[in-house]
Amino acid sequence: MPAVKSLEELKKIREEALKKRDIKTPSAHVQIVVGMGTPGIAAGARDTLKEFLTMIEEKNLTDIVVRQTGNFGMDSVEPVVQVIIDDAKPVTYGKVTPFAARQIMEEHVIGGTIVQANVIPS
Amino acid sequence: MKFFRSHVLVSVDPQCLEMGAHQIVDTLNDELVSSGLIDEIQVLETSRLGDPTRFGPDLVVYPENVHYANLTVDDIPFLVEEHFLKGRVVEKFRAKETVVTDDELGAPKSKEVRIVLRNCGKIDPHNIEEYIAEDGYQALANALTSMTPEQVIDEMMRSGLRGRGGAGFPAAKKWQLCRQVPDFPKYLTCNADEGDPGAFMNRRVLESDPHSVVEGMIIAAYAIGASMGYVYCRAEYPIAVANLNIAIEQAREFGFLGNNIFGTDFSFDLEVRMGAGAFVCGEETALIASIEGKRGEPRPRPPFPAVKGVWGKPTNNNNVETYAVTPQILLKGADWYSSMGTEKSKGTKTFAIAGDVVNTGLIEVPFGLSLREVIFDVGGGIKDNKKFKAIQTGGPMGGCLVEEHLDLPLDYEALTAAGSMMGSGGLIIMDDETCMVDIARFFMEFTQEESCGKCTPCRVGTRRILDILEKICDGKGTLEDIDRLEILCHEVARNSLCGLGQGAPNPVISTLKHFREEYIAHVVDKKCPAKVCRSLIRFEITSPACTGCMVCARNCPVEAITGERRQLHIIDTKTCIRCGICAQVCNFNAVEVLS
Ligand SMILES: Cc1cc2nc3c(=O)[nH]c(=O)nc-3n(C[C@H](O)[C@H](O)[C@H](O)COP(=O)(O)O)c2cc1C
Numbered sequence: 237m238p239a240v241k242s243l244e245e246l247k248k249i250r251e252e253a254l255k256k257r258d259i260k261t262p263s264a265h266v267q268i269v270v271g272m273g274t275p276g277i278a279a280g281a282r283d284t285l286k287e288f289l290t291m292i293e294e295k296n297l298t299d300i301v302v303r304q305t306g307n308f309g310m311d312s313v314e315p316v317v318q319v320i321i322d323d324a325k326p327v328t329y330g331k332v333t334p335f336a337a338r339q340i341m342e343e344h345v346i347g348g349t350i351v352q353a354n355v356i357p358s
Numbered sequence: 359m360k361f362f363r364s365h366v367l368v369s370v371d372p373q374c375l376e377m378g379a380h381q382i383v384d385t386l387n388d389e390l391v392s393s394g395l396i397d398e399i400q401v402l403e404t405s406r407l408g409d410p411t412r413f414g415p416d417l418v419v420y421p422e423n424v425h426y427a428n429l430t431v432d433d434i435p436f437l438v439e440e441h442f443l444k445g446r447v448v449e450k451f452r453a454k455e456t457v458v459t460d461d462e463l464g465a466p467k468s469k470e471v472r473i474v475l476r477n478c479g480k481i482d483p484h485n486i487e488e489y490i491a492e493d494g495y496q497a498l499a500n501a502l503t504s505m506t507p508e509q510v511i512d513e514m515m516r517s518g519l520r521g522r523g524g525a526g527f528p529a530a531k532k533w534q535l536c537r538q539v540p541d542f543p544k545y546l547t548c549n550a551d552e553g554d555p556g557a558f559m560n561r562r563v564l565e566s567d568p569h570s571v572v573e574g575m576i577i578a579a580y581a582i583g584a585s586m587g588y589v590y591c592r593a594e595y596p597i598a599v600a601n602l603n604i605a606i607e608q609a610r611e612f613g614f615l616g617n618n619i620f621g622t623d624f625s626f627d628l629e630v631r632m633g634a635g636a637f638v639c640g641e642e643t644a645l646i647a648s649i650e651g652k653r654g655e656p657r658p659r660p661p662f663p664a665v666k667g668v669w670g671k672p673t674n675n676n677n678v679e680t681y682a683v684t685p686q687i688l689l690k691g692a693d694w695y696s697s698m699g700t701e702k703s704k705g706t707k708t709f710a711i712a713g714d715v716v717n718t719g720l721i722e723v724p725f726g727l728s729l730r731e732v733i734f735d736v737g738g739g740i741k742d743n744k745k746f747k748a749i750q751t752g753g754p755m756g757g758c759l760v761e762e763h764l765d766l767p768l769d770y771e772a773l774t775a776a777g778s779m780m781g782s783g784g785l786i787i788m789d790d791e792t793c794m795v796d797i798a799r800f801f802m803e804f805t806q807e808e809s810c811g812k813c814t815p816c817r818v819g820t821r822r823i824l825d826i827l828e829k830i831c832d833g834k835g836t837l838e839d840i841d842r843l844e845i846l847c848h849e850v851a852r853n854s855l856c857g858l859g860q861g862a863p864n865p866v867i868s869t870l871k872h873f874r875e876e877y878i879a880h881v882v883d884k885k886c887p888a889k890v891c892r893s894l895i896r897f898e899i900t901s902p903a904c905t906g907c908m909v910c911a912r913n914c915p916v917e918a919i920t921g922e923r924r925q926l927h928i929i930d931t932k933t934c935i936r937c938g939i940c941a942q943v944c945n946f947n948a949v950e951v952l953s
C-alpha cells in the first residue's frame with residue numbers, strides 16, 4: 237500500500253471502501269437462486285445463470301442478488317430457479333432455459349407477474 | 359454497468375501477505391478465468407478480515423458471507439469448483455467463527471445522540487477501509503492540506519469542546535498553550551487509563567473505533583506541532599491495546615502516521631504504552647512519569663505538562679473521547695458541534711450508567727439533558743419499581759445528588775455548583791434501599807486503597823476517614839465522630855497534592871450534606887434506616903407467615919435457626935451472623951429485616 241498523498245487519493249480509497257461496504261451488507265430486495273447441482277449443470281444451469289446476469293447488466297438493475305445453491309432435488313425439472321421478492325413466498329420455477337430466464341426476468345422480477353407456465357407447485 | 363453476482367474479499371493484511379495472500383489472489387483469478395467465471399465473480403483486496411494469526415490467509419465470499427480461512431494456493435481450484443461453479447459451501451475451509459454479541463451497546467435509546475460512539479458496533483475495528491468508508495481520515499486530510507495549525511485550533515476553540523477526562527478544560531486552549539511554548543520536540547499523550555469503577559466509555563471506543571482516536575491524535579499533534587504521541591492504556595484492556603496497535607500499524611501503512619503525512623512536511627508517530635494498573639496513573643503528571651518508565655506518582659503542578667511533560671518537554675494530554683470526537687468536529691464544523699449542548703458545555707458526552715436502573719450500560723447524550731431524563735427516559739427508570747434515592751456522578755471522587763437535583767441540566771457548571779462533578783462520565787444510580795453511609799464507606803475504601811501515599815494528608819487522612827466510616831457502620835460511632843469526619847474531609851481536600859486526595863472526601867461531604875439524618879440514625883439510634891449495615895440489623899421470623907418448612911434452618915451457615923416442622927421457627931440473635939441467607943431462601947417472606 238503506497239502512502240496516501242492527497243485528499244483526492246483518500247477519496248478514491250473511500251469510494252472503493254464504500255463499494256466493499258455495500259458488498260458486505262447485501263440488502264437486495266430481489267433474490268434469484270439458481271440450483272447448480274450436477275443435474276442442474278448437466279441440464280444447462282450455467283447458461284441460465286449467465287442469462288440472468290446478462291439481463292441485469294443490460295437493464296442496469298440494482299438491488300438484486302443472484303445466488304447459486306447446490307441441488308434443489310428436482311432432477312426431472314432442472315434447471316431449477318427460485319425467485320424471492322422481499323418477504324413474499326419464494327416462487328420455484330422448473331425447466332428454466334435461457335429463454336425462460338428472460339421471460340421470468342421481464343414478467344416476474346420487473347413486471348411483478350408470476351410466469352405460471354414454469355412454476356413448480358409446492 | 360458491470361454486474362457481479364458475487365464478490366470475494368481477500369485479506370491483504372501484512373501478515374496475510376507474508377503467508378502468501380497475493381499468490382492466493384492470483385490463483386483465484388486464474389481459476390476463475392479458466393472456469394469461465396471471471397465475468398461473474400470479482401476478487402477484491404481488503405485490509406483485514408479476521409485475526410491473521412488465527413485465520414490467515416483468509417477471504418470472505420459475498421453475498422453469502424462465508425469466511426474461508428487458513429487457505430493455501432492448492433486449496434483454490436477445489437474452492438472455485440465447489441463454491442463458485444457448483445454453489446456448495448466448502449465446510450472444511452470455513453473459519454471457526456467466534457460469535458460476537460453486543461450487549462454493551464444496543465440500538466440508540468430515545469434522546470441519545472451518537473457521535474463519539476457512531477461507529478461502535480457498526481464497523482470492523484480491524485479494517486481501516488471501513489473507517490475510511492465512514493469518512494475516516496478525511497478531517498486529517500483537510501487539516502493537513504488546507505488548514506494551518508492555527509486555523510485548526512481556532513475551529514476547535516469555536517466548537518467549545520472541553521476535555522472529557524474530568525476537569526473539562528477547553529481542549530483547544532490546552533493545544534494553544536502547548537503550541538506556544540518555544541521548546542522542542544513536543545509530545546502528545548492520550549489518557550486511556552479509565553480507572554473509575556464501572557466506567558468503560560473509553561474502552562468501548564478504543565475497542566470498536568480505534569482509528570477515530572488515532573486520527574484525532576494526529577490532528578491534535580499537527581495543531582500543536584508534536585512529533586511523537588503515546589496512548590497510555592491500562593493493561594486490563596487487552597483488546598483495546600490490540601486493536602489500537604492494529605489501527606496504528608494500518609495508519610502507518612496508509613501513510614497517515616510516519617514521515618511527510620499527506621505529502622506535507624508534517625511527521626508524527628504513535629505508540630501504545632501499557633499502564634501498570636494503579637488508579638492514580640490516570641492523573642496526568644503520574645501518567646507522564648509512568649510513560650517515562652518512572653513510578654506512576656503525581657507531582658505538583660505547575661509546571662503544567664504543556665510546559666514540562668514527557669521527557670521534560672511540552673506535552674499535551676487529553677482523554678480518549680476528547681481525541682475521538684475531534685475529527686467529527688473538523689469534518690462537520692464548529693457550528694454543528696456547538697449547536698448541541700448548553701451555553702458552556704457543548705456537544706455530547708458518553709456515560710456509563712450503573713446501579714439500580716432498568717437499562718444499565720453505555721449511552722451518549724447531548725449536554726443539557728436533565729438528570730431526570732437520563733435516569734428515567736434513557737435509563738428506563740429505577741429497577742423493580744423502587745424509588746429513586748440518589749445518583750453519584752463523577753466517579754469515586756464525585757458526589758451524590760438527590761431528588762431536588764433531578765431537573766438540573768447535565769453540564770459541567772451545574773454539577774459542580776450542586777456539589778458534585780462531571781468527571782469522566784460514570785453515573786451510579788441508587789434506589790431507596792441504599793444506605794448512604796455505606797456508599798460513602800464504599801467509595802472511601804476505593805480511594806484509600808488507591809492513594810499512592812506520596813503526601814501525608816491523603817495517605818493518613820483517607821485512612822482516618824475510612825476508619826470513622828467503618829466505626830459508624832459498625833454501630834460504634836458517636837456524634838463527635840460526625841464532626842471529626844467533616845473537619846478531616848475538608849483538611850484532606852485542601853491539603854492533598856493531586857486530584858485523588860482533593861476529591862476523595864467528596865462522597866462523604868455530599869452524603870453528609872444530603873443525608874445527615876442517616877449518619878445520625880447510625881450513631882444515636884444505632885439504626886441503619888436502609889437496613890444495610892450488618893451490625894445494625896437483625897433478622898426475625900414472623901408468624902403467621904412462617905409455615906415451618908425448615909428451609910431456612912437447613913441453609914443457615916451457623917445453625918442459628920431452630921423450630922419443629924410446621925411450627926414457627928426462631929432465630930437465635932446471639933448466634934446469627936446476619937448473612938441474610940434465611941431471608942433469601944424463605945419462600946413465604948416470613949423473614950423480616952429490622953433495624
Ligand atoms: C486520580 C485521578 C485519576 C484520573 N484518571 C483519569 C483517567 O482515567 N482518564 C482521564 O482521561 N483522565 C483522568 N484524570 C484526569 C487527568 O489528570 C487529566 O485531567 C485528563 O486526562 C485531561 O484530559 P482532558 O483535558 O481531555 O479531559 C484523572 C485525574 C486524577 C486526579
Ligand code: SF4
Pocket residue numbers: 638655656808809810811812813814816817854855856857858859860
Ligand atoms: S493526593 Fe493521594 S494520590 Fe495524590 S499524590 Fe497525594 S497521596 Fe498520592
Ligand code: SF4
Pocket residue numbers: 899903904905906907908909910911927943944945946947948949
Ligand atoms: S423458610 Fe420461611 S417459612 Fe420456612 S421455616 Fe424458615 S421462615 Fe418459616
Ligand code: SF4
Pocket residue numbers: 897913914915916917918919929933934935936937938939940941
Ligand atoms: S441471617 Fe444468616 S446467620 Fe442469621 S439466621 Fe439467617 S441464615 Fe442464619
